[in-house]
Amino acid sequence: MLVGGEWISTPATRPVDNPATGDVFTGVPEAEEEHVDQALRRARAAQRTWGRLPLAQRADVLAEIVRQVDLHAEELARIVVAEQGKTITEARGEIQGVKSFFDFALSQKYRNVGEVVAPSRPGAQLTIREEPVGVVVAIIPWNFPAAIFARKVAPALMAGNAIVLKPSEVTPLSALAMARVCQLAGVPDGLLSVVTGPGRSIGKALVEHPVTDMVTVTGSTRAGREILAQAAEKIIPVSLELGGKAPVIVFDDADLDLAVQDAFEARFWNCGQVCTCNERTYVQRGVYDEFVRRFVDKVRSLRVGDPTDESSQMGPKVSAPEWAKVKEFVDNAVAEGAKIEIGGDRPDGVDEGGYWFAPTVLTGVTNDMEIVQHEVFGPVLPIIPFDTYEEVIEWANSTVYGLTSHVYTENMRVAMTATDDLEFGEVYINRIGPEEVGGFHTGWKLSGMGGDDGQHGFERYTHRKTVYVDYGPQR
Numbered sequence: 001m002l003v004g005g006e007w008i009s010t011p012a013t014r015p016v017d018n019p020a021t022g023d024v025f026t027g028v029p030e031a032e033e034e035h036v037d038q039a040l041r042r043a044r045a046a047q048r049t050w051g052r053l054p055l056a057q058r059a060d061v062l063a064e065i066v067r068q069v070d071l072h073a074e075e076l077a078r079i080v081v082a083e084q085g086k087t088i089t090e091a092r093g094e095i096q097g098v099k100s101f102f103d104f105a106l107s108q109k110y111r112n113v114g115e116v117v118a119p120s121r122p123g124a125q126l127t128i129r130e131e132p133v134g135v136v137v138a139i140i141p142w143n144f145p146a147a148i149f150a151r152k153v154a155p156a157l158m159a160g161n162a163i164v165l166k167p168s169e170v171t172p173l174s175a176l177a178m179a180r181v182c183q184l185a186g187v188p189d190g191l192l193s194v195v196t197g198p199g200r201s202i203g204k205a206l207v208e209h210p211v212t213d214m215v216t217v218t219g220s221t222r223a224g225r226e227i228l229a230q231a232a233e234k235i236i237p238v239s240l241e242l243g244g245k246a247p248v249i250v251f252d253d254a255d256l257d258l259a260v261q262d263a264f265e266a267r268f269w270n271c272g273q274v275c276t277c278n279e280r281t282y283v284q285r286g287v288y289d290e291f292v293r294r295f296v297d298k299v300r301s302l303r304v305g306d307p308t309d310e311s312s313q314m315g316p317k318v319s320a321p322e323w324a325k326v327k328e329f330v331d332n333a334v335a336e337g338a339k340i341e342i343g344g345d346r347p348d349g350v351d352e353g354g355y356w357f358a359p360t361v362l363t364g365v366t367n368d369m370e371i372v373q374h375e376v377f378g379p380v381l382p383i384i385p386f387d388t389y390e391e392v393i394e395w396a397n398s399t400v401y402g403l404t405s406h407v408y409t410e411n412m413r414v415a416m417t418a419t420d421d422l423e424f425g426e427v428y429i430n431r432i433g434p435e436e437v438g439g440f441h442t443g444w445k446l447s448g449m450g451g452d453d454g455q456h457g458f459e460r461y462t463h464r465k466t467v468y469v470d471y472g473p474q475r
């Protein structure tokens, strides 16, 4: 791991396996608290110099990161596939996303970095400056191990901060590879460290350390809640991007070809492991049967297989516990009365050691079932009929999450009224994600409080300082 500019190993290592086969192919260091301390102290020292550089100079370093990512794009994509299991096509897309995050961040070299407020007396000036927060700790999940690294590191560095990042225990390699790329691009020693280890010990130590000025987390609501409590003692800013339970709402008048295609892509992308994924689809009664028929037909033709194969459309789940969690959701739904239209278990013809789950469609589901209320994060879609606008909006808003939502209708009044009524940080009308770097990916309710993207995300990595100057009465 990269600690304060040095690559170090530890006697203890944690195995990393390939989700497609279950084979362990490498191990990474298991950090101790001394590494946390070292990384954060070096970060503090490096930040003092970096934070005083003009934005244009920081942007030059970020531009070089973009160039280095480009040079190593295929290698980075293959690392993502090896540890995370998404298809090579998806992984290449993820690496393009990495570049976009750095690209957006470096565009901030032209931003206004403060405001001048009209003073209440003559010969005075009152300015509100934007300054770096200092040392940022980032904690990230396994579903986009390279892109979420970039989503946090790019704005943090551009805003003048140092950053210490802890990747998921399951997918540490992409963050380590990205750290190497940043080093090659000339990121100063100590400004960026990647510490590998478990959340509840090493993640916690990073959050609670006296040097840490801010914490940014992407992960489950459970982890977000624990981290918020850890940070409360020090009263430091915490940005949380947490779980989701995105609905897709299809009204009678929708373009059904488009709705079926989008609902399909938004469910099975990355084996259903995206916080914005279509977790539940509500279809108005008049087109319900037709929608289900077309959707199941599409699922039948989905090519599940070796993620390194260019023709594969879906890879395995990321890990054995994640596989077991999804299976339990499906079994519980069936016990509650759901019908499996297709899938429901391991698919045929895949490596027996891998964490493969067949794309699954459930009908006979009601809104109060566990499978509709809780985040599944796997390739399983419940499709639920609804009758009225009021009913479906109430159901869409009925979960504890509020990240992403989707609406399909040709009626502008319905689309815009739904946009008003949906309690979500993101609404997509007649389209799906991925979200754009200039937008603001932010959750409501238990989906968190925060966001890293766009202007609003960038501002989270800054502090305000109000400066009062008296330069004397006018001569």
Ligand code: NAD
Pocket: 139, 140, 141, 142, 143, 144, 166, 167, 168, 169, 197, 198, 199, 200, 201, 202, 203, 204, 207, 218, 219, 220, 221, 222, 223, 224, 226, 227, 241, 242, 243, 244, 274, 275, 375, 377, 403, 441, 443, 447, 448
């Ligand atoms: P997770 O919560 O298990 O782990 C996320 C990270 O938090 C890991 O690095 C883990 O080690 C660390 N962690 C866990 N408990 C901790 C603690 N008590 N203290 C400090 N660190 C701790 O999540 P996961 O399974 O890796 O990722 C899947 C989750 O991430 C899903 O819920 C998904 O919706 C969410 N997610 C959200 C977004 C978003 O933008 N809102 C994006 C991607 C993923």
